[in-house]
Amino acid sequence: MSQWVLLRTLFAHIPLLVKLAFTVLLSGIAAGAIVHVLEPSKFPTWFDGIWWAFVTVSTVGYGDFVPESTTTRLLAILLIFAGVGFMTLLVTSFAGAAVQINQSTREGGVSFLGEGHIIIIGWNERSRHTITTIKEEKPHTKIVLIDETLQELPNAYKGIHFVRGNSSEDAVLKQANIGLASTVLITASHQGNEFTADAFSVLTTLAVKAQNPSVYTIVELLTRDQVVNATRAGADKCISSTQLTGDILTSNVIHPNTSEVISKLFEFERMSLLEIRPIHERMVGKSFVSLLSETYNSGYLPLGIKRGEQMLIHPHATLVIEADDELIIIASQAK
Known part of the structure; x- marks a missing residue:
């Protein structure tokens, strides 16, 4: 029986x-x-x-x-x-x-089985713009979107894998195959107050790093106060979008003639021309001004020097180049 x-x-x-x-x-x-x-x-x-x-x-x-x-x-x-x-x-x-x-x-109920993909957390205008731009520049890039407010992935984003759920939960991150992801972008939620949104972003960062400590994690924050906490949580890069937007607005108010220049620089096609390159051995010991003619003839314009964690934009002409410095440049569009 x-x-x-x-x-x-x-x-x-x-x-x-x-x-x-x-x-x-x-x-x-x-x-x-x-x-x-x-x-x-x-x-x-x-x-x-x-x-x-x-x-x-x-x-x-x-x-x-x-x-x-x-x-x-x-x-x-x-x-x-x-x-x-x-x-x-x-x-x-x-x-x-x-x-x-x-x-x-x-509807976001199927697990992603690929690897080397980009995970974008949050469905908003910034994430939509990011997805569209990545697909235009690198069509074969695998992207996984995580969001709990979106009921169904729009038809215009058929090449994107959608996972519906709370991004701070381990099960949802595993469904997005976080262990084999290459990059995670955490966008800030504009629902509720700024402190709550940033606290959730930090919590998500902790959950991401707990499952994949080596994944490159970019976190958008609304306040600079939470940058320290996000860094402690394991964020590789923190972007304070409120300050960035405020700086652009202020610049347009105080220097209205430069607004179009700033807008052009912030277009992706021109931002992609910004590069950080290692200093060539022959440049070490020379002054910054002596690099101008040499680099310009090579097809790029030096903006400054990256020295450790410091970004020295438009440094003094007599600044001496050191071996560990990196050159911040605008590359030629004809490169």
Whole structure:
């Protein structure tokens, strides 16, 4: 009795598609074997009988094998009613499963299985712009979007894998395959106050770094007060979007003639021309002004020097270049 209960339990856990496929396969083989036994002259081999059975079940009916005896024809009628019914149910089940998987993918319920991808957390105008720009510049980049407010991924973003849920939860991050991601971008939520939004970004950073300490993590913050906490949480780069926007607005107010220049510099096509390059050995010991003609003739314009954590923009002409310095440049558009 206990063995029968165990078998029933195991059978109940078998997926419906597997049950249907097994039923169709078994009924076809059984019917083919029986017709071979009943009419060996018409069905010379076991395979001929099985072939006829599956052709009949699939409603193709080539007509290359036709039963003649009454018994075999009754078996054919039974096979048509039972086998075709199971086959139809199998096909519709496959179609239903495909539709369900597609719907689950759009609604963020399917796990991502790739690697080397970029995870973008938060659905807002900044993340939309980031996704669009990345896809334009590098179309083959794999992107996973995590958001809990979005009900369904818009049709315009078909190449993006969507995961719906709270980005600070381990299960949601695992669904996005955080362990094999290359970069994580955490955008700030504008719902609620700035402190709450930044606190959630820091919490998400902790969850990300707990599962993949080596992933490069960029965090958008609304206040500079939380930069220290985000850095402690493991953020590799913190961007204070409020201060950045405020600086641009202030510059436009105080220096209105420079507004168009700033706007052009902040367009991605021109921002991508900004580079940080290592100092060549022959430049070490020279003054910054002596680099201008040499670098400009090479197709790029030096803006400043990166020395450790310091960014020296437009330094004094007599600044001496050191071995560990890096050169901040604007590369030529014709590079």
